[in-house]
Amino acid sequence: MTENRVDPTVAGLFLVAFITLIFGFLGVSLYSANEIFGAIPAAGLATLVGIMFIVLTVSAIRCGNAFAAALFAFVAISLLAVSSSFGTSAFVFILLGIMYIVFALVALIIGAPKLLMILLFLVGLLYIFVGAFVYDGGDTFALLFGVFGILSGVVALYLGFALSTQKLPVF
Numbered sequence: 001m002t003e004n005r006v007d008p009t010v011a012g013l014f015l016v017a018f019i020t021l022i023f024g025f026l027g028v029s030l031y032s033a034n035e036i037f038g039a040i041p042a043a044g045l046a047t048l049v050g051i052m053f054i055v056l057t058v059s060a061i062r063c064g065n066a067f068a069a070a071l072f073a074f075v076a077i078s079l080l081a082v083s084s085s086f087g088t089s090a091f092v093f094i095l096l097g098i099m100y101i102v103f104a105l106v107a108l109i110i111g112a113p114k115l116l117m118i119l120l121f122l123v124g125l126l127y128i129f130v131g132a133f134v135y136d137g138g139d140t141f142a143l144l145f146g147v148f149g150i151l152s153g154v155v156a157l158y159l160g161f162a163l164s165t166q167k168l169p170v171f
Contacts, residue, residue, distance in 0.1 A: 015053065
């Protein structure tokens with residue numbers, strides 16, 4: 001009996017798009033003092049998506065995709081840390097952002113698509129600016145983490161659609 005194993009990369013990209021867009025819109029709403037997105041239960045969504053990334057990590061391990069397994073495990077850890085009491089620490093956010101940038105460099109070294117490297121870099125900046133917002137509380141940092149959240153969500157959506165349809169160019 002043969003086993004087909006579906007690579008979870010596309011599902012992971014769509015989940016990244018979902019959660020980064022949520023945090024991006026949250027940052028923009030904090031900047032504009034608009035309460036449209038203020039009622040988003042961000043911590044609860046981060047927990048749910050973190051658990052989904054644990055499932056994707058197991059799937060990536062079963063497929064033999066070591067980089068995706070490591071990255072998905074880190075995404076799960078970062079989302080669960082954000083949704084716990086650690087999520088109130090600016091240091092934790094900034095450290096997680098630096099780790100995403102390290103993953104971007106690893107993606108460059110292993111020859112992953114450049115868009116994945118850009119996505120990881122954008123997510124790293126998102127976390128760094130969330131940490132700066134937690135530390136300072138300024139409107140500028142809210143706007144910056146909102147913009148980088150939306151940018152990373154758009155890049156993740158594009159990359160997810162490009163990989164799933166194989167009709168769009170992957171850079």
